[in-house]
Amino acid sequence: MDLRSELVSLTLEHIELVLVAVLIAAALAIPTGILLTRRAGMRWWVLGFASVLQTIPSLALFGFLIPVPIIGGIGKRTAIVALVLYALLPMMRNTLTGILGVDPAVRESAVAMGMTGRQVLWEVELPLAMRTILAGVRVATVTTIGTATIAAAIGAGGLGVFIFRGISTVDTTQILAGAIPAAVIALLADEGLGWVERKLSPV
Amino acid sequence: MSAIVEFRGAGYSVPRAQGSSDILRALTFAVESGETLVLLGRSGSGKTTALKMVNRLLTPTSGEVLVEGRPTGAWDPIRLRRRIGYVIQETGLFPHFTVAENIGLVPRLEGWSPERIEARVSELLEKIGLPSREFAGRYPRELSGGQRQRVGVARALAADPPVLLFDEPFGALDPITRLDLQKQFLDLRNALHKTSVFVTHDVREALMLGTRIGLMADGHLDLLATPQEFRRATSGEARAFLAGLDWRMEGDGPSQ
Numbered sequence: 122m123d124l125r126s127e128l129v130s131l132t133l134e135h136i137e138l139v140l141v142a143v144l145i146a147a148a149l150a151i152p153t154g155i156l157l158t159r160r161a162g163m164r165w166w167v168l169g170f171a172s173v174l175q176t177i178p179s180l181a182l183f184g185f186l187i188p189v190p191i192i193g194g195i196g197k198r199t200a201i202v203a204l205v206l207y208a209l210l211p212m213m214r215n216t217l218t219g220i221l222g223v224d225p226a227v228r229e230s231a232v233a234m235g236m237t238g239r240q241v242l243w244e245v246e247l248p249l250a251m252r253t254i255l256a257g258v259r260v261a262t263v264t265t266i267g268t269a270t271i272a273a274a275i276g277a278g279g280l281g282v283f284i285f286r287g288i289s290t291v292d293t294t295q296i297l298a299g300a301i302p303a304a305v306i307a308l309l310a311d312e313g314l315g316w317v318e319r320k321l322s323p324v
Numbered sequence: 325m326s327a328i329v330e331f332r333g334a335g336y337s338v339p340r341a342q343g344s345s346d347i348l349r350a351l352t353f354a355v356e357s358g359e360t361l362v363l364l365g366r367s368g369s370g371k372t373t374a375l376k377m378v379n380r381l382l383t384p385t386s387g388e389v390l391v392e393g394r395p396t397g398a399w400d401p402i403r404l405r406r407r408i409g410y411v412i413q414e415t416g417l418f419p420h421f422t423v424a425e426n427i428g429l430v431p432r433l434e435g436w437s438p439e440r441i442e443a444r445v446s447e448l449l450e451k452i453g454l455p456s457r458e459f460a461g462r463y464p465r466e467l468s469g470g471q472r473q474r475v476g477v478a479r480a481l482a483a484d485p486p487v488l489l490f491d492e493p494f495g496a497l498d499p500i501t502r503l504d505l506q507k508q509f510l511d512l513r514n515a516l517h518k519t520s521v522f523v524t525h526d527v528r529e530a531l532m533l534g535t536r537i538g539l540m541a542d543g544h545l546d547l548l549a550t551p552q553e554f555r556r557a558t559s560g561e562a563r564a565f566l567a568g569l570d571w572r573m574e575g576d577g578p579s580q
Contacts, residue, residue, distance in 0.1 A: 230416025233379055234430050234479075235406035248420050 124298065128283075132302050135279035138197065138269045139306075142204035143262050150209045150261075151254065154216025155242070164217070171210040179207065179268050183275045200269070200277030207268055208261040215257025219250030251321055259314040266307040270299060327354035328487055328519040329378055333387030336373050347373050348543045350387060358517040362534030364524060364565065369540040371523045375489050378521060379408045391487065406430055409480030409488040409518075413495045415472045417464040423449070423475050424460040430483040448478040452508070470501035474508070481516075490522040494529070506532055527565040531555070539565070 157164050177185075182203045186193045192202045223246050231245045247254075273281025283299030286292070336348040348370045355361045363371040376382040377389045380396045388395040396404060417426050427448055428441040436444070446456035452474040464472055473493060480488055494502045494509075506529060513520065513533070524530055530537050531551045539547040539554070541561045549557060555566065 224414070224416075224419075226412060226414035226416040227418060229381065230410060230412060231418070233381060233405055233408075233410040233412075233416075235402045235404075235433060237402055240433070245418060 128298060128302065131278065131280050131282055131299075132306070135266075135269055135281075135303065136306065138200060138204065138272060138277060138279050139262065139265050139310075142201045142265055142269070143208055143258070145201070146205045146208035146261060146265075147212055147258060149205070150212035150257075151216050153209075154213040154254075155220065157213070157217045158220045158246075168210070168214060168217075171213055174206045175210050179203070179271050180274060182206065183271060187275060195276045197272075197277045199275055200272035200279075204265050204269060204272070208265050211260040211264070212254070212257040215253050215260075216250065219253030219257075220246045222253065223249045252318055255314065255318040255321065259311060259318065262310050262314060263307050266303060266310060270303055326357050327390070328357050328392060329355040329521065330390040330393075331374070331377075331387070332390065334374075334377060334384040334389050335386035336370070336377065336382060337385050346543055348377075348384075351545055352387075353538060353545055353548055355519055355521055357519055359535040360513055360520040360522055360533060361536050361538055362522045362524060362530040363538045363540055364527060364530040364534075365540030366525060370543040371525075371540045372491055374540070375491055375521055375523050378487070378489055379405050379410060406434060406483060407485050407487065409482075409485045410491075411473075411476045411480045411489070411493045412491045413493060415464070415476035415493075417472055417476060417479070419464055421463075422460065423454070423462050423464070423467070424456075426464070426475060427478045427482050429479060430485075434483055444482060448481060451512075452478050468501075469497050470505060473497060473505060477509075477512070481512075481518075486519060488518045488520040490520065492524055493522075495524070495526075502529075509533055527569050531569075 153167065157167060174182075183200065186199045186203055187195060189199075193199050227245060227249070228241065231241045236244065269277075269279050270281035270284055272279055273285050280299040280303045283295050287295030287297075287299065331351045331353050333350045333352055334348065335346065335350050337344045337346045351370075351374055353361075363374060365371040373382060377384050377396065378391065380399065380401045383397060388397065390396070391399065391404060391408070418429075421429070424442075424445045427445045428436075431441045431444055445460065449456040449459055454471060454474060459467075459471075459475075464475070467475065476493065494505050497505065510533060512518075522530075522533060524533075531554065534551055536548060536550055537554045538545055539549075539557075539559070539562055546561045547554070547557055547559050554562060557563070557566075
């Protein structure tokens, strides 16, 4: 396979890894963040756990997961599990901060107007917290794009394949072939999600 | 006359490190149909706490509060709150809703048809002096403080609730706008005959807007009187408030 077509297929593979991981992480982290706004006692434990996950060096986390049954092993699934674990914290934390940051007078009047808990959440808290929540999604996405290059170490593919190959053959061109597209994807994702953030946020 | 809102020995206390601390002690009084009862008091006197027990934002820790003869605890809180309009100082308007969406909120929650909501919104905007054509589509941030407060009042009136609660609604306005809104409030009061409870720390506002004044001090009701009676009241707290009024009157005099 020539470099060009390999570049295209690895880039697509990379984007796929990131998309799947970020979507799963968002589906877990945002509802958890909402739950944490209602359960102050759980905040310390859950955020603490997510923070600890983030402090594990990524290469080590990928390695730890290899022997784990079902979610572990060699390949994409393991990589996605690790990426999801990394992406949880920023989205969870921003959901919590965003909702807690809603003006108490606005929340109080929503309750006083006779809105149900569900209506307060969907019509008031989430729309007003949307910008902060999306900022968390953006941070998580950009970080995941970088971290996903390491997924190649456990055979998950993606642009990291170039980088690892370049390191082992001392070939700067190969390293750049992995690093530059990854950086470009990260910049585009940052810009794109920043745009969505500005478009969707109501205030 | 019949009591629409009634406090029966209603108290409110919060747990503290040692024992508990009373915010309200055994409050007993009734708000009659169509009257505007002003709860006057200093900061921390418990007046806002008392107000929030009416629409069950707070539940009394002793005694009970009755609305239309039924204890608030026996009401479905959602039903109760939709029968009670609520206006607060910061207005609590939803910043992501237009003026029309803010005013039409409770009617929408109550399942009114869009046409009926629209008609009601323009009627109310007209009533508060903000022409619908110009203001309906604006967001709260595009309004002045006085206009926001008017919209807050319109939102409270939208579903025609029998009871209205006001928590220092004009407190943050400049004096000229405040007087303007107070006059408008009087017009509305005289036109609609809603049962209202109005919380303020401004004795002049209390005398102007209340049909009766309940003076709160340290979590209890110090005095319950008509504005005329209140001016002649002898209690220490009432004199303290009236002294502030006299001092201000002198300050307004021509010698200044």
